[in-house]
Amino acid sequence: MITSRVLFFTVTGLLFLWLEACNGPTTSGEPETPDLVIYCENGMLGPIKEITNIFEKQSGLNIDIQNDCARNLTSLIHYRKEADVFIPDSRQAIDNILLANPKMIADSAFLGFQTLVFMVPKNNPSLFDGQLATLPSPDQAIILANPESSTLGLVTGRLLQSHGLYYQVMNSVVLLTTDSRGLIRNLVAGQGSVAIGWRSDYLSNHARMKIDTLSIPSNDKYFEAMAVILRDAPHSQNAKLFLNILKSRTSKKLLKKYGIEDFRISHF
Incomplete structure (x- = not known):
């Protein structure tokens, strides 16, 4: 004779297996084809x-x-x-x-339009003054995105070229990151004191509480x-x-x- 307790656990177990079959990961089926x-x-x-x-x-x-x-x-x-x-x-x-x-x-x-901004660690410990001309100062450890791998790096180069600072700044860079994600990650990790990045990336990144931004005084920062x-x-x-x-x-x-x-x- 099946008791109510045994019946309960039997039904519960079958229901669990059915839910697993419907919602759990599968090993034999193909992933859903995107539309x-x-x-x-x-x-x-x-x-x-x-x-x-x-x-x-x-x-x-x-x-x-x-x-x-x-x-x-x-x-x-x-x-x-x-x-x-x-x-x-x-x-x-x-x-x-x-x-x-x-x-x-x-x-x-x-x-x-995307907007380029200066990014610095919270409270700007290196006291960067937000001027392009002082960016290659020995007091600053610059992080930029790589112009060969990312659009951010490419347009950052164009901004610097428009102000005649490309070679000065590039010779002062301590780190080139593959893209914008790496730029913010390394800035938060203390690998640099100032970076140039997208305002959109700052606003969408969970690490933004550890970063401050400064406006770039240039009409060439919009893309x-x-x-x-x-x-x-x-x-x-x-x-x-x-x-x-x-x-x-x-x-x-x-x-x-x-x-x-x-x-x-x-x-x-």
């Missing part, structure tokens, strides 16, 4: 993740975001041909793609952020829907939350 693949550079990841979460709930699509530095993402675009949408930190990475293949972009959306649909996008229709979402008022508000503002009219 949209987005390549996103790290400086844009904060707002794009928020916007994507909204789009997934509204559309029911399964979206895969892959984030990395621009160099790695660009290589994957050329060789994997799986990406639908490419969102680098600024349009300079897109310009480089177009130099290699002018027909590689099918459509685009202007997202706003266009773009999202593009790739010509050979496997899910081009879904990519077009996502691009329309990026142009929406809700998306503009989320981008502004991360310091990416559409304060001028621009055309791709």
Whole structure:
């Protein structure tokens, strides 16, 4: 005779196994195929993740975001041909793609302007005065993003070149990081006293409580952020829907939350 206690544990055990089968990790099944693949550079990841979460709930699509530095993402675009949408930190990475293949972009959306800022450890212990001209001072340990691997490094070089300081500053750099994530991580770890990074990266990074920012006194610190649909996008229709979402008022508000503002009219 089955007692009520035995029956309870039997049913509970079967229910547990059923839930595990429905929700637990599997070893034999294939992962769910994405309906949209987005390549996103790290400086844009904060707002794009928020916007994507909204789009997934509204559309029911399964979206895969892959984030990395621009160099790695660009290589994957050329060789994997799986990406639908490419969102680098600024349009300079897109310009480089177009130099290699002018027909590689099918459509685009202007997202706003990224802003470069000085970053220093909390309370600015090296007393950096926030001037570009004093950046290569012996009192400062400079960390920059690598111009060969990241869009942040590329545009930082352009900012310095516009003020005639490129070689002075580069000769004073104590550390080049692969991308913006490494820049903030090393600054927090005490590897430097000042860095140049994206305001968006600061606003989306959990380590921002350990960092202060200073405005860069230059009109050359603004760079266009773009999202593009790739010509050979496997899910081009879904990519077009996502691009329309990026142009929406809700998306503009989320981008502004991360310091990416559409304060001028621009055309791709």
